[in-house]
Amino acid sequence: MDITKNFTQLENFGHSLSAPAYLVRPANSEEIYSVFQNAKKMGLKVTARGAGRSYNDAALIGGGIVMDMRGMNAITSWDPSTGLVTAQSGVTLEKLWQTVEPDGWWPPVVSGTMKTTLGGCLSANIHGKNNFKMGTIGEHVVEFTAVLPTGAEITCTPKKNADLFYAMISGMGMLGIFVSITLQMKRIYSGLLSVDALPVQNLHGHLSALLDGAPDHDYIVGWLDCLAGGKSLGRGQIHATRYLHEGEDPNPQETMKLSNQSLPSRIFGVFPKSLLHYFMSPFINNFGTWGVNTAKYIASLRKHTFRQSHAAFHFLLDYIPDWELSYGRGGLIEYQSFLPKETAESAWTEMLKLSHKSGLPPYLGVTKRHRPDKFLLTHAVDGFSLATDFKVTNNNRVKLSRMLQDFDKIVLQAGGRFYFAKNSETTAETTASFYGAETIAKFKKLKKRCDPNGLLESDLYKRIFTD
């Protein structure tokens, strides 16, 4: 296998970063091991890459070898009677839900885009809008097999090789390469969800609504108008959503058909959505977003309940194809902070005010409710998360960088955490600070055991773990 044949410039999801690498596409465990052997011989580092949907450098290794795992994309078994599915790590959530949904099942945890691969989902240990109820995707993994850089193929379950089970899930691909994953799906009784939409006037109301709305719903997510200040700081809209119980949907066979789940490719049936991002870019600035947000908020003032398909509710990021291109040449970065419920309000108030003062408000803000989990590199807390999108330009880099450093300090002081699939500027110092020395030592010990030659390394790893 000539691993240096295909030298390619690879990008992250937000188009804010690119790095060249030797791209290989292994088809099975033997080829994965052969990549490791070659890398060792040549003194190069290796990183696995799924769909490349991380906003940062998680799937990049400049000058190293990137293993594109999408060559391994078979669903090897699906049992509609038990809801157990076994798939290779390159299978996307899109392929997964389209396989299980017509039989009355749904993946227990999904990300905001369906383009992600299962290997990537496990590495980042993704959460969905139901994190407070269902936890992360790792909590629904029954078993996985992985190839370690040593060539060993191991099987992990919550009982067997438990230390590796809880470290590889959330380990950002730095311990081994997922090959096959068995997941438990969740039963659904309709292709539709019932969504309660309610407006919230300020940050206090926003967080209270997330807290109070969670117990009675299966999913909860908030849109936060990051440009509103003063008394309206933190205003937005909450979508609290629940599954339909058996019998609530008079015709579940019909609503569960794939044709009822697909996202429309045209607006009003005529305008192709693939062109939409061109029309969005004029609004991606302080003034344009202020206008859009205000209009959106006014439109959301009516409290109402409606039904929506699973795909339309979950995969907001896929609703407008290539939306990330509307952020222009510098791309976008995402800054997401996870804060305990006690400190979230004061910390985010400070951060939003700071962003207004700096003239760098985020153009999108999304809030969620979270609960802690048992995984080693967990990002979750008993509290909330706020994900924000910033446009990057040549002129705002320095200022934005300084502001995000201030944000980091506020979050750390408030006992918060960060998520490795999102933030692109988190430093090793910050990482060490919120994990603590013990967790990091534990991870490094496992790293030494699984990868004694230090072959697995991404630009993310270099950034967040200094040796």
Place this chain on the structure above:
Amino acid sequence: MPDLSKPDQTQPKLAPSTPLNPRRRGIVVGASGGIGAALSRKLAREGFTLALVDYNKSALQSLCDEINQTAGETRALIYECDVTKYDSVPDSLRRIIADLGGLDTFVYIAGVIYFPAMDEFNFNEDHKMMEVNLLGAMAWMSAVAPLFQSAKSGQIVGVSSVAGDRGRIGNPGYNASKAGLTNYLEALRNRLSRYGVNVLTVKPGMVMTDMLKLPGAPKPMLAVKPEQVADLIWNGMKKRKQTIYVAGIWKWIMLVIRHIPSVIFRRLSF
């Protein structure tokens, strides 16, 4: 010479590029010479992270220390390498790109000059000039070019010379090596520009470097300082130019010289 194909554990590790603190990475082959050192300092000041390549280890080390101290962070790594060891180039290049974490710019400045007497033919010296000035450049660039081509980005800077524009009475070997390099760079440009890769040919006239202190060297005429050359090269790089003369006046001088008919040119004494 050390084996550059394997990781060097003593090499400092560079912080990776992030969207808000992006790093541009460059390789300068022939970094410790007059123009090489000046351009390396200039590029480092402009924010580049550099791999400095040369055979002169001690000069490299002091240049590297100077750059890193001025920047207040690691912005230069050094690689001791003889450009005429052509076979080792692909391995060295792979190593350097892995250490830098990417590559945006490749600069080849390595060059030697000997000044033969008017009636002297010295094949050994001509051979050396061809090896360093032309074949070394071809060895490195034929390893860099396919990478930039498939990455669909990048910039290659080759420092040729006004001496490549005509074959003159004074230095046939040097003229041949630089004419070869100029044409090689042009061909490279024609191959790569369609992939979004810029190839910049730099043609210095006389530059106040050690070259002009060699025995037999001509008297300096319109000579500029290496720092000025570095500034002009950086300008050309920013504007993604194809060919620049440094100093600019040589553009007009060479325009005239290129058009002197042979019947006259062969009777001239320069």
